[in-house]
Amino acid sequence: MTIGLLKEPEGENRVALLPESAKTLIQLQVEILVETHAGEAAFASDADYEAVGGKIALRKDALKADLILGINPPTEEEQQELQAGQVLVCLFQPLSNKELVDRFLSQKLTTFSMDNVPRTTRAQAMDVLSSMATVAGYKAVLLAASNSPRFFPMFMTAAGSIVPSKLLVLGAGVAGLQAIATARRLGAVVEAFDVRAAAEEEVKSLGAKFVKVEGAKDEASAGGYAVEQTEEYKAKQQALIQEHAKKSNIIICTAQIPGRKAPVLITKETVEAMAPGSVIVDLAASTGGNCELTENNQITHIHGVTIIGDSNLSSSMPMDASKMYGKNMVNFLKLLIDKEGNLLLNWEDDIIQNTCVTHDGAIRSERVKNILYPSETTA
């Protein structure tokens, strides 16, 4: 089997495989065609790939491989050139991209979207969402600290003492927990909010205070993701968050609901009530933001509050983000490669079955089928 490793589009610094991960795959008898300069923005040169046995190729040739590997999918034009039976492994958010899924269906491509990996113990080693959320949560706190006019830690100096910054984390998933841990390392006083009751223990174990709104719906069936809440709950939540936000110097927003607009937790009024010099980092920016005033990929200054909207912070730490992404890829691709290095599609494997979006003109993932094609499901 040949694997074509794509260079990501302009503005994306990561690469789906660093040379160290490419090496592991090559040892499994796979041939890797590396698009010229694929790893450049992640500080891996073409020579580094050649040193581990990769073949440097033009993009058009990498796109002819049996399996095409990337973070972002190829362009629409390139997708149309792909052949039935070709395998595409990347991150294309099928739940928000029905048009794309329709195209993959009609072209009979075998497509895997890594955000579709089941949240099971065995699949943890392939969970790119968790890996990238780890990077984003860490980086969000660094950005907040770098943009804050105040120290995070407490200082006792000859000229008096500096009080520690107060940080509020909204959403205690992987990104939120990593943000808590990083802010605590830097000496901030941290509070965190999550609708999932299970988050309380994790938040507390990291030395942060849990902000609790009574009466949340908590569906275990959502597979560890947050679910939509009632209007009454949302009003109580809004009041409590406003109260805590006003006392915070820094807010890190990480609350997202897969396939939907992010919940608005910080209103315009909340921002106006915050102290000048406060900083909000909104990781939910690309799906509307947890803050009403967030603009995606922008830094805005409103009433003395700095709002940073960025949902792709992992791109700004391309070495370790690519390293983690690549390790996840290797762990996943091992399931797709037989002992002779050929493609193996074992539909008995729940990871293969659930991560696969389209194959031979049909939808494989039940989750994608239920949400994107509900009538066909019930029919």
Next chain:
Amino acid sequence: MTIGLLKEPEGENRVALLPESAKTLIQLQVEILVETHAGEAAFASDADYEAVGGKIALRKDALKADLILGINPPTEEEQQELQAGQVLVCLFQPLSNKELVDRFLSQKLTTFSMDNVPRTTRAQAMDVLSSMATVAGYKAVLLAASNSPRFFPMFMTAAGSIVPSKLLVLGAGVAGLQAIATARRLGAVVEAFDVRAAAEEEVKSLGAKFVKVEGAKDEASAGGYAVEQTEEYKAKQQALIQEHAKKSNIIICTAQIPGRKAPVLITKETVEAMAPGSVIVDLAASTGGNCELTENNQITHIHGVTIIGDSNLSSSMPMDASKMYGKNMVNFLKLLIDKEGNLLLNWEDDIIQNTCVTHDGAIRSERVKNILYPSETTA
């Protein structure tokens, strides 16, 4: 007495007194004329100053006060308008600004430069260099981490482990020690170098490794500052630093010698030998930099290495930097104010005597006299 508090020039976000510090001085029977918008970039409004009893004034009126207070001195044109006997308290680096000192002499101004405060225990509470170095060392590490393509801390994840970043700190004064402490908080592995043998213990107490070059001159008479070294020592030092730099992901440069060009510790060859993705933050940029390739107030990318040249990082954390500066100012000004709130110049006080650069047409500071006017000293 009236004190005129100046708004700093464009690009400087700090202010010499925040309202909380202004309040303390007003309680000492001093009248404070606050230039319009003086605290704006540090998130303190005119209304905040008025609330503690400050009077908002035009710049020209603030410049007529008995004592003029700032971080940067007024413009050359404004200096020429000042009257004999007016007192100026700011930070003007007399050792590098003879022309300025000559002007202050001829105008018979009483000038205090806060970088001239003696390094004694009693003067610690007025030591703005230490306060600002604390901010700069902390912020340098945040900038380095934000610009690094890698994590600082070690991570053990389901998809493998991430090794911690290796950080080298050059110069273990206040900024260097703060950089070590902050990098350690963030989980980096830290090494530090300093020509002063006394630094070894402090470096080690913060959990960092001390990089030792044998045979350094260590003059206790330099008052805790670093001194120039022999050529033989410099060659040994260069070789050792090159060796450690090559293995580092991050270098924080803080080595400075007062009144002189900063020592070059990282050559062009050293930068070329560093791994792509490495980051150098050079706090000595304004006096030439510890890295040969540093450009002041610029971020440069050379051979995959990012070099950030910034000697005024405290301006980027204006709330806490202004708070510390202001507390230092209050502690210093208390020595200059009598019980009725009038100006008091007690030349018996070593802090007053040593911090004062010019008074009534004469140089007061022995250190400034010895370096700027050596012939007059020996005559």
